[in-house]
Amino acid sequence: MNEQTTASGKTYAEAGRDHLWMHFTRHSTYEPLERGGGGAKIPIITKGLGHKVWDDQGNEYLDGLAGLFVVNAGHGREQIAEAMARQATDLAYFPIWSYGHPRAIELAERLAQHAPADLNRVFFTTGGGEAVESAWKLAKQYFKLVGKPAKHKVISRSIAYHGTPQGALAITGIPELKEAFEPLTPGGFRVPNTNHYRAPEQFQTDEKAFGLWAANRIEEAILFEGPDTVAAVFLEPVQNAGGCFPPPPGYFERVREICDEYDVLLVSDETICAFGRIGSMFACTDFDYVPDIITTAKGITSGYAPLGLMIASERLFEPFRKGTNAFTHGYTWGGHPVSCAAAMANLDIFDEEGLNQRVKDNAPVFRTTLERLLDLPLVGDVRGAGYFYGIELVKDKQTKETFNDEESERLLRGFLSKALFDAGVYCRADDRGDPVIQLSPPLTMGPAEFDELESRLRSVITEAENYL
Ligand SMILES: Cc1ncc(COP(=O)(O)O)c(C=O)c1O
Numbered sequence: 416m417n418e419q420t421t422a423s424g425k426t427y428a429e430a431g432r433d434h435l436w437m438h439f440t441r442h443s444t445y446e447p448l449e450r451g452g453g454g455a456k457i458p459i460i461t462k463g464l465g466h467k468v469w470d471d472q473g474n475e476y477l478d479g480l481a482g483l484f485v486v487n488a489g490h491g492r493e494q495i496a497e498a499m500a501r502q503a504t505d506l507a508y509f510p511i512w513s514y515g516h517p518r519a520i521e522l523a524e525r526l527a528q529h530a531p532a533d534l535n536r537v538f539f540t541t542g543g544g545e546a547v548e549s550a551w552k553l554a555k556q557y558f559k560l561v562g563k564p565a566k567h568k569v570i571s572r573s574i575a576y577h578g579t580p581q582g583a584l585a586i587t588g589i590p591e592l593k594e595a596f597e598p599l600t601p602g603g604f605r606v607p608n609t610n611h612y613r614a615p616e617q618f619q620t621d622e623k624a625f626g627l628w629a630a631n632r633i634e635e636a637i638l639f640e641g642p643d644t645v646a647a648v649f650l651e652p653v654q655n656a657g658g659c660f661p662p663p664p665g666y667f668e669r670v671r672e673i674c675d676e677y678d679v680l681l682v683s684d685e686t687i688c689a690f691g692r693i694g695s696m697f698a699c700t701d702f703d704y705v706p707d708i709i710t711t712a713k714g715i716t717s718g719y720a721p722l723g724l725m726i727a728s729e730r731l732f733e734p735f736r737k738g739t740n741a742f743t744h745g746y747t748w749g750g751h752p753v754s755c756a757a758a759m760a761n762l763d764i765f766d767e768e769g770l771n772q773r774v775k776d777n778a779p780v781f782r783t784t785l786e787r788l789l790d791l792p793l794v795g796d797v798r799g800a801g802y803f804y805g806i807e808l809v810k811d812k813q814t815k816e817t818f819n820d821e822e823s824e825r826l827l828r829g830f831l832s833k834a835l836f837d838a839g840v841y842c843r844a845d846d847r848g849d850p851v852i853q854l855s856p857p858l859t860m861g862p863a864e865f866d867e868l869e870s871r872l873r874s875v876i877t878e879a880e881n882y883l
Contacts, residue, residue, distance in 0.1 A: 463490025544578025626663025658805025
């Protein structure tokens with residue numbers, strides 16, 4: 416196939432290597448061999464349709480990660496593209512700074528209807544990190560307005576990822592992502608996550624007791640710091656980083672109790688878990704808890720345009736109804752008309768095709784299909800919920816021994832990431848915690864594609880044994 420070129424006559428891979436600063440990317444991989452680099456070619460993805468994508472060489476891949484936990488309704492939806500084009504023609508841009516426009520208002524109303532209890536107030540951002548940032552700022556300002564000005568600290572879980580702005584990064588629990596940017600916004604504190612596979616010995620056979628123990632660590636942290644200083648707890652319904660840790664039974668019930676007791680806000684960071692990823696519009700519904708704030712992004716537009724948001728309860732909005740008070744915070748692109756039009760069209764597809772019900776119906780099949788991989792020596796654990804799974808790889812299944820840094824580097828970066836891609840599966844091999852392969856496919860996938868994913872994963876993981 417003839418490779419297409421950019422205006423300068425370079426191939427996309429060459430021009431990308433020379434000018435595109437890719438996110439979270441070791442660029443040395445793509446530097447030429449003669450300059451001491453790895454000499455690899457940047458994969459160039461040119462087309463998406465349904466749950467498949469194609470590269471510039473015409474190779475086809477199953478999109479096992481929905482882009483980046485984003486393309487929930489699948490690629491190539493003309494209905495969304497057309498809604499965006501109509502909106503750009505009618506009104507391409509207007510801010511929501513003291514003005515409204517129909518799409519932002521319609522979308523806010525629709526989201527409030529889906530959100531539980533009195534979470535009715537929608538604040539738009541352009542992504543998840545900004546939503547997290549906004550939620551922390553809201554928590555701080557809210558408590559100042561209601562006469563508890565010392566409440567400003569936040570608690571989150573170890574290895575959790577909550578975004579990259581300096582506030583959100585202070586909530587993120589992955590030390591390697593923070594090191595380069597220290598000192599960060601002060602006030603972020605960590606508690607244990609709910610990785611049951613690696614739970615303390617006494618909880619191995621009792622998930623409920625483990626959940627209670629993990630939730631009580633939040634109370635302990637609040638008491639250590641002083642309840643008068645703690646503003647919020649940020650938790651994902653299913654924690655992504657580390658490889659899909661679902662909440663043990665009773666966990667969120669106990670967290671809610673603790674938050675109520677110490678007047679600490681519970682923020683459900685559903686940047687990934689909302690919009691059908693677990694099976695409902697908001698995953699707090701899947702796990703039966705009511706947060707004070709939901710933060711979300713990604714699946715809201717299925718990736719057709721950038722959009723994030725937080726939804727706050729009436730209680731948090733109350734002080735902002737009065738006098739000269741205003742939430743002194745905002746983004747030029749927040750609630751962009753074209754993004755809101757994309758979100759509305761995306762949610763129409765959810766309704767028309769019953770995507771959430773589809774996830775609920777198929778999730779048990781997804782689980783049992785992936786669990787077949789447990790017969791492989793390297794597969795230690797398969798965990799997750801809905802259409803959101805992590806497969807943890809271990810060196811020794813009996814002892815659950817994990818890989819050392821050098822082995823992990825060799826296995827994940829040296830072999831698995833590329834081998835999976837070469838096998839026609841786009842997914843993620845992640846070592847932010849213990850090494851995991853993560854799957855989060857478009858919600859349009861079904862049992863036939865699950866089988867296909869399983870068989871391709873099986874052959875690559877089997878081959879991976881040779882790289883240890
Ligand atoms: C739970 C969670 N919060 C926040 C973020 C940051 O979102 P964004 O990259 O849109 O800023 C992510 C991104 O993956 C996430 O998973």
